[in-house]
Amino acid sequence: MADVIVFDLFGVIARTQSPEAVRRIEKTAGVFGKSAAAFWKAYWECRPPYDAGQDAAAYWAAVADRLGIAFPDVPALIEADLDSWTDVDEAMVELVVELADRGRTLGLLSNIIGELVPRFEARHGGWLSRFAALTYSCRIGVAKPDPRAYRICAERLGVAPGEVLYFDDREDNVVAARETGMRAEVFRSPAQVRELLLP
CATH class of the missing domain: 3.40.50.1000 (HAD superfamily/HAD-like)
Structure with a gap:
């Protein structure tokens, strides 16, 4: 024992993130359809440094850079992401x-x-x-x-x-x-x- x-x-x-939370993050990030799949790939590939202590702004900048886009509202995206992990x-x-x-x-x-x-x-x-x-x-x-x-x-x-x-x-x-x-x-x-x- x-x-x-x-x-x-x-x-x-x-x-883990619910379907509703996933949709909220995608909407906040301004990604849909095929761009959503690319978004989640970048989200997870950029995650290890964030898990190890990187700050939120640097993480989301890395995700945006990987995708070649600019997110419309990073503070709202951070909030949606945090909320998705609390249940x-x-x-x-x-x-x-x-x-x-x-x-x-x-x-x-x-x-x-x-x-x-x-x-x-x-x-x-x-x-x-x-x-x-x-x-x-x-x-x-x-x-x-x-x-x-x-x-x-x-x-x-x-x-x-x-x-x-x-x-x-x-x-x-x-x-x-x-x-x-x-x-x-x-x-x-x-x-x-x-x-x-x-x-």
Whole structure:
């Protein structure tokens, strides 16, 4: 039984962008149809430095440069993007609280942009307080799947990587976690986690 459990945030406890949020971002960016596909490609390809601490203006300038366009309202685009990452899966939140109540040591390891952290913590501070360590990419200067992110997370929890069971919805992040010595599982559902941790 794993006593130290680390979760990814987005796609595990927090929800990924909803279709409505995606449409709002596209409308704010002024992209439609084929240009929307190119926009999202640039959005994700430019994201790693943003996750690692780059400021919002520089990130959106990089996306615009990649596309060869100028966005009509960057502050509104930043706002739409931040709002798109604040919803959570209540079943996973309940599971986090239950695990904490049972004495499990919990950690969070998330690729997250700096501007989002205070907004997310203000909305979800209650259950976030149940984690022994919150390791955010924007604050440590490296993002998953960089192996340093996993090592820093383990260090903050006061354990060796081999003492951690890690859950992430991305296969590449799980592979990287295993390469650092963590036990790691690709997240599928709250039921999967419950079955593994609360038999």
